[in-house]
Amino acid sequence: MLVLNFVIYISFLLACVLVVFYAERKLSAFIQDRLGPMEVGPYGAIQPLADLLKMLHKEDIVPAKADKWLFKAAPIVVFIAVFMGYAVIPLNANFVGSSVAMSVYFLLSIVSLDIIGLLMAGWSSNNKYALFGSMRAVAQIVSYEVPIGLSVLAVIATCQTLDLQEICMQQSIYNVAFEARYLFGLPSLGIEVSQMGGILLWNIFQSPVLFIAFIIYFIASLAECNRAPFDIPEAESELIAGYHVEYSGFRFGIFFLAEYGMMLVTGLLASILFLGGWNPPFINIGALKLADYTSGVKGEISSHIWGAFWLASKSIALLLVHVWIRWTFPRLRVDQLMFLCWKVLTPLAIIVLLISAVWRLLMVM
Amino acid sequence: MGYFKDISEGFSSTIVGLKLSLKHIFQARKSRTNVGIEQDNYFTQDTGIVTLQYPFEVLPVPDNARYRLDNEIDDCIVCDKCAKVCPVDCIDIEAIKATEEIGYTSDGSAKKLYAAKFDIDMSKCCFCGLCTTVCPTECLTMTKTYDFSEFNVKDFTYHYSNLSPEVAQEKRELLALFQKEKELKKGL
Numbered sequence: 080m081l082v083l084n085f086v087i088y089i090s091f092l093l094a095c096v097l098v099v100f101y102a103e104r105k106l107s108a109f110i111q112d113r114l115g116p117m118e119v120g121p122y123g124a125i126q127p128l129a130d131l132l133k134m135l136h137k138e139d140i141v142p143a144k145a146d147k148w149l150f151k152a153a154p155i156v157v158f159i160a161v162f163m164g165y166a167v168i169p170l171n172a173n174f175v176g177s178s179v180a181m182s183v184y185f186l187l188s189i190v191s192l193d194i195i196g197l198l199m200a201g202w203s204s205n206n207k208y209a210l211f212g213s214m215r216a217v218a219q220i221v222s223y224e225v226p227i228g229l230s231v232l233a234v235i236a237t238c239q240t241l242d243l244q245e246i247c248m249q250q251s252i253y254n255v256a257f258e259a260r261y262l263f264g265l266p267s268l269g270i271e272v273s274q275m276g277g278i279l280l281w282n283i284f285q286s287p288v289l290f291i292a293f294i295i296y297f298i299a300s301l302a303e304c305n306r307a308p309f310d311i312p313e314a315e316s317e318l319i320a321g322y323h324v325e326y327s328g329f330r331f332g333i334f335f336l337a338e339y340g341m342m343l344v345t346g347l348l349a350s351i352l353f354l355g356g357w358n359p360p361f362i363n364i365g366a367l368k369l370a371d372y373t374s375g376v377k378g379e380i381s382s383h384i385w386g387a388f389w390l391a392s393k394s395i396a397l398l399l400v401h402v403w404i405r406w407t408f409p410r411l412r413v414d415q416l417m418f419l420c421w422k423v424l425t426p427l428a429i430i431v432l433l434i435s436a437v438w439r440l441l442m443v444m
Numbered sequence: 445m446g447y448f449k450d451i452s453e454g455f456s457s458t459i460v461g462l463k464l465s466l467k468h469i470f471q472a473r474k475s476r477t478n479v480g481i482e483q484d485n486y487f488t489q490d491t492g493i494v495t496l497q498y499p500f501e502v503l504p505v506p507d508n509a510r511y512r513l514d515n516e517i518d519d520c521i522v523c524d525k526c527a528k529v530c531p532v533d534c535i536d537i538e539a540i541k542a543t544e545e546i547g548y549t550s551d552g553s554a555k556k557l558y559a560a561k562f563d564i565d566m567s568k569c570c571f572c573g574l575c576t577t578v579c580p581t582e583c584l585t586m587t588k589t590y591d592f593s594e595f596n597v598k599d600f601t602y603h604y605s606n607l608s609p610e611v612a613q614e615k616r617e618l619l620a621l622f623q624k625e626k627e628l629k630k631g632l
Contacts, residue, residue, distance in 0.1 A: 113493065
């Protein structure tokens with residue numbers, strides 16, 4: 080069972096990464112009026128595989144003056160930290176790798192362990208750019224943990240649970256039997272939507288203030304993944320590539336996978352916390368039971384497939400927004416980065432947390 | 445109120461930037477058509493994908509474009525004008541006088557010289573086109589071929605002579621014999 084879980088999650092990760100990698104190259108090309116990869120396969124569709132092969136062919140270089148053990152261990156530490164976060168992600172209504180009661184807490188803490196790996200990589204490379212890059216990465220990730228934590232807390236205050244599967248279930252049409260849900264979560268409005276399902280049960284609709292929390296989470300997750308415009312840790316034009324400048328071949332590939340895995344896990348968490356997780360966006364309208372059709376029957380194979388499909392497409396859509404943002408904005412300066420984190424996002428997140436706590440009171444009244 | 449002004453400015457400029465790149469994604473449905481510089485709409489296509497998938501698509505080349513030289517050796521009278529006018533001396537000609545008229549070019553000029561060597565070194569060529577303007581029989585022309593890179597720089601020397609070395613040697617001996625006979629005649 081353990082091995083099966085591992086295989087399921089790693090193949091889910093790899094499939095999503097290949098899709099996102101190809102989509103990123105295509106989308107960035109379209110934004111810049113280019114075509115992107117066109118040669119390998121139809122419209123360059125198997126370019127990611129070609130890149131993967133290229134990466135595996137390359138020599139694994141360890142610099143002579145590097146701290147060899149740390150240097151070799153760093154990518155593995157980063158990847159393990161990120162991949163462990165997947166253990167608690169519910170892929171659909173019936174399947175979760177490890178159903179922990181405090182899975183949000185586990186996810187946030189285990190994923191932030193990857194900064195140890197980043198610092199190891201930067202330090203052991205014995206390269207000033209790598210060290211600069213890793214120090215910036217750590218400073219940035221540690222500070223952006225705060226708005227992320229607060230915006231996640233706003234969701235937890237609304238859902239009253241730390242279990243990701245429970246949070247998904249609350250936004251689901253399967254929940255009908257257990258609890259009645261109202262438009263914007265307010266019983267006083269008197270419009271019950273628990274039969275309608277879809278987008279109306281999503282947390283950002285159940286408690287509209289969570290939409291701001293979602294925006295905060297999204298901006299902070301960009302910084303958490305070192306994505307542009309917060310890519311100062313790997314700023315190409317000043318630091319070459321940041322902490323992984325000395326890595327090549329397979330070890331670089333692991334870093335790369337961990338980076339995309341990190342992006343995907345923040346995307347998955349965002350879709351679970353705010354966008355209904357594995358639930359479809361469609362609403363039951365009268366006889367047209369769109370939500371029922373696209374949810375499948377709980378416990379059967381249809382709900383497995385629909386759940387994984389909706390979760391993957393929501394998080395991939397969020398990652399495509401990452402790409403859209405990446406190719407639009409110039410990089411922030413360090414002081415601008417910290418200004419945004421501490422003076423804008425954090426106070427806003429605290430206010431949102433307060434309002435969502437009040438909203439929770441309105442939801443139960 | 446600088447703080448809130450900064451935030452609202454950052455917010456609105458974010459929206460403007462995202463709109464701009466979204467516009468480009470939508471415009472990427474179309475590619476620009478491959479029109480040459482001679483067509484009127486060359487400068488009017490300002491949206492869509494600009495990439496030209498080169499070996500599969502090419503832009504049309506204008507009629508007066510100057511690229512690789514080509515010599516039609518059957519029409520060449522080996523007058524050596526092109527080699528003389530060439531500013532970079534990339535044309536190397538060795539002419540052998542024929543003992544009789546060889547034939548006629550397509551415009552009716554009589555050919556009286558063999559080209560034992562007619563080499564053009566395209567790696568030296570500066571594409572000025574002077575050689576083509578002085579050519580009396582218009583056998584030396586600049587073609588539209590511009591993709592002719594080579595792995596070895598020596599391969600840039602194009603040989604246009606239609607005489608094999610043996611035949612050239614034969615013609616040289618024939619000329620020497622002819623001249624000797626002529627001198628003998630003079631000596632008489």
